[in-house]
Amino acid sequence: MAPKSEVLGIYETPDQAADAIARLRATGFDENDFEVLSSTPYPEGAFGEKHVKHRLFAFPFAGAACGLAVGVAWVIGAQVSLPIITGGKPVIAMPAIIQILYEGTMLGAVLFTILGVLFESRLPDGIGLYDNRIADGYIGVSVMAAERRFVEVQVALEQAKPVDIVAKQGSLLRPAPRSASS
């Protein structure tokens, strides 16, 4: 497989970005070849992209089960290790320890949800090609393509009227118009 490089089209409006995606599809690129970058969430499908599938909802359940198990081990372990009867309560008294089991369960659910967020967001990840104008409201269309297909990508992106097209070596559209927004 030929090594792939990234090209980034910068667009002023969501319509232009959606147009670029449509043209890339027409050229033969599929969902795995391009990504839309924005500094704010847009409604799903705004760029004609497919529904994002994820399993984030499964993570809290797995975490809750683990948290409950750790809670049970901790509480019962501590009680059995120092079996002093206080206040007439049994050594392992459910009404008195249910709070800790509850907190353990919830903590496990939250921790696993965070892991799920990172996993499903594909983070941590090395920062790819990026442009500071995206932070100011422009929309980026990032395409991973073999270098032999760069011309096709450039044509598809240009037809959607970008403000710029950027590759690793610099701007492909105009001679170095990149602005540092900061």
Added chain:
Amino acid sequence: MQEPITVDLKTTNRQLFDFVMRTPLWFFNASGALSLILAVGLGIVVGTLWVGLQIFGYSHPVYWAFLIVNFVFWIGISHAGVMISAILRLTQAEWRRPVTRAAEILTVFSLMTAMLHPVIHSGRAWRTLYWAFPYDFMRGMWPNPRSPLVWDPSAIFTYLTSTILFIYVALLPDLAMARDRAPDVVRRFAYSVLSMGFRGTTRQWRIQGVAGILLSALILPIFVSVHSIVSWDFAVTGVPGWHNTVFAPYFVIGAVHSGVSAVVTIMIILRYVFKLQNFITRDHIDALARLLIAVATTWFFFLMLDFMFGLYGTESVEVDTWQRRLFTGAWSTLAIIFILCAFVIPVPMWLFRRVRRSFFLMFLTTILVNIGMWIERFMLIVPGLERKSNLTFQYSTFTPTFWEIAIVLSMLALPAIGLLTFAKVFPIMPAADIREGQVVATTLRIGRANVPATMRE
């Protein structure tokens, strides 16, 4: 409540990241002054560790006083932050956007402040560790999970960890933006590491949205459990005035009352200090005041329940506790101040739109609420203890010393310095969330009126 933000995305970014990227002189003055106040408090704490708890005004059987009151107070303040944030996210309230971050940060630093108090109160701070953590294996020392003093740290640890992670996930897009705007290599590197390569792909935004809802749903039951467990520190004992089934919801709603008030106070301060007039508007304060009317009324209902069931049991010690709280000496004065500050003055004022939309009056009334709520906790805790040993007639009372008052006052500086430091390193308002609000904002023409509206999936 749909007053749109009138500035463009670029200006939004510039204004929200201005304090993060640039350090004005007043920051050093303010943090220096707050550090000094905090240092005084910590100096007294170190003195306490050295000479013992004798410098406080305890006398048998009143051993829980200012430090425990302050603990309950700061736990209460911590509650509104995440509650507001989580409920408003779940209900997709549009006006939440500028409010959530500051509220969440207030939660973190007030929780940290709260956690310090039982440790100081124990007199031997290092010993509190093996009350909560099973680490002293060699001597066979294990925590006793049947004790509320172990439930407390487990609940607070869960709440603090969850809140920090909740904030971190919501902060990821803003960290990425800080990375893109960082003026020097060191900060760019630090924000790059923290943002973990977030670029704002469609997938990342989708997961952000789902995570916000999921974590909100998870954190709300934790928030309820924490103050319930704090109330059980008292309610599971046999101390008159404490042993009450209504304590858990009463404490939770009291926490929300003082916490939402604190959020309003903080929002108004942030508005002026960080010049956020474009983002924190009269509409936000108005909406929070409406929420406060409902919360304060519910809290007052629970106060009445506590009072009514205290009297209807006709238990002599319980009735005596209420009698002293309301009609005896300094307690009666405190009772009047507390009820005036926490309910009678602010709530009728909030019924007027002009008050709800006045930053000055809202600032004053919310400060009043928190003065009242601090006194409420004091009146819940100390009068019952005074008659704890009713069979042995070992009656006593509590008179605070200068050192206790100094600790209580100096601890105000800890959340303040925490908030200030956070705002210096990270945007104090969720920039991505605010920008989303700007993107989905629109105006509908209905008849001859232009109505602000929001597009939503």
